[in-house]
Amino acid sequence: MKRRIYSWKTSRIGIDLGGTKILGALVDEAGNVVTSLQLPTFSDKEASQKELLSSIISIINQLIKSAKKEGQTPQGIGIASAGIIDQGTRTIRYAQSLGVKDFSIGKQLEDIFQIPVRLCNDTDAAAMAKWQKNNNNSDSFMYVSVGTGIGAGIMKEGVLLQGAGEIGHMTVNREGGICPCGNRGCLKHYASGPAMEEKVRTGHGRYAEMTMPEIIERAENGDTWCQDVLKEGAHYLGLALVNAVHLLHIKEIALGGGVLQEGEFFLKQVQTYVHRYTMPFMAEGLTVKRSPFKAEIGAVGAACIMR
CATH class of the missing domain: 3.30.420.40 (ATPase, nucleotide binding domain)
Known part of the structure; x- marks a missing residue:
C-alpha cells in the first residue's frame, strides 16, 4: 500500500473534549489527521477535574510520541470543549455535560507541556474545520x-x-x-x-x-x-x-x-x-x-x- 504523504511544514495537536469521550488527533498543516485516539471522558459519574486532566495529558503524551516518530514536534495544542468558554483565560467556565466549572485547562496544559495552548468551543472548532475542508x-x-x-x-x-x-x-x-x-x-x-x-x-x-x-x-x-x-x-x-x-x-x-x-x-x-x-x-x-x-x-x- 502506498504511504500517504502528509504536509509536514508544521503539526499541531487537537483535542475534542466531549460528554462521553475525549478524542485527540495529530494534524498536519493541511488539516489532515495523521493519527488519532480516544478515551472515555469519565470512568465514573463522580470523576474529578483532576481525573479529566489526567486523561487529556495521557492522550497528548501519546500524540507527541507519534509526532516524534515522524520527526515532528507539535507547535501547539488546541482544545475544543463543550460549554461556556473564556478564551482569554483559557478556562471552561461551565460545561454541564462535563460537570465542570471554572476549569483552567489551558494554563495547566501549557505549564505541563511548555507549548502554546488555545481553548475554544467544540462546535466553533467543528465549524472552523468545515470551513477549511x-x-x-x-x-x-x-x-x-x-x-x-x-x-x-x-x-x-x-x-x-x-x-x-x-x-x-x-x-x-x-x-x-x-x-x-x-x-x-x-x-x-x-x-x-x-x-x-x-x-x-x-x-x-x-x-x-x-x-x-x-x-x-x-x-x-x-x-x-x-x-x-x-x-x-x-x-x-x-x-x-x-x-x-x-x-x-x-x-x-x-x-x-x-x-x-x-x-x-x-x-x-x-x-x-x-x-x-x-x-x-x-x-x-x-x-x-x-x-x-x-x-x-x-x-x-x-x-x-x-x-
Whole structure:
C-alpha cells in the first residue's frame, strides 16, 4: 500500500473534549489527521477535574510520541470543549455535560507541556474545520452538533462568531422544566440524545433500557413509539434552527453529532420542519444536510484554531 504523504511544514495537536469521550488527533498543516485516539471522558459519574486532566495529558503524551516518530514536534495544542468558554483565560467556565466549572485547562496544559495552548468551543472548532475542508468556499453557515448536548458553530461572511452558538440552551418551551444552567425549557432537554432516550424509556417494557442507536434503528424499521419521540425531538430542534435562520439569514445548516450519524428518519423530520416554517424568501436556497465529516472534526478544528 502506498504511504500517504502528509504536509509536514508544521503539526499541531487537537483535542475534542466531549460528554462521553475525549478524542485527540495529530494534524498536519493541511488539516489532515495523521493519527488519532480516544478515551472515555469519565470512568465514573463522580470523576474529578483532576481525573479529566489526567486523561487529556495521557492522550497528548501519546500524540507527541507519534509526532516524534515522524520527526515532528507539535507547535501547539488546541482544545475544543463543550460549554461556556473564556478564551482569554483559557478556562471552561461551565460545561454541564462535563460537570465542570471554572476549569483552567489551558494554563495547566501549557505549564505541563511548555507549548502554546488555545481553548475554544467544540462546535466553533467543528465549524472552523468545515470551513477549511471546504477551502473557505462557504462563508455563511451553521454547524449544529446533536449528541450528549446540542451546540452550534456559526460562520458569518467568513468570520467565526465565537461563543455565539449556545443553541442547546435556547428556550423552546417556556413552561418546560428548569435546566441546571438556570434557564427553563432548554432545547437540549427535548432534542439531545439523553433527552430522547429518557423519553423513550417512559414506554417501559422493552423500551426501559433502550439506547440512542437502538431507538434510531427501531424508528427506521417502523416502531411508532420511537418514531413519535424522534419526531417530537426533531420538531423542537427544527424550531430552534428556524429561529436561527431568521436571525442570521444563513443559507446552509450542517448537522453532525452522534444522534445524526446514522438513519434518515430524524434528519428528514428536521429538514421538513425547517423548510415548512422558515419565511419563504429566507428558505430560498436554504440547505439542511448531514455533515459529511468524520468524528475527528472537532479535534481537527481545534488544531486549526492554533494557526
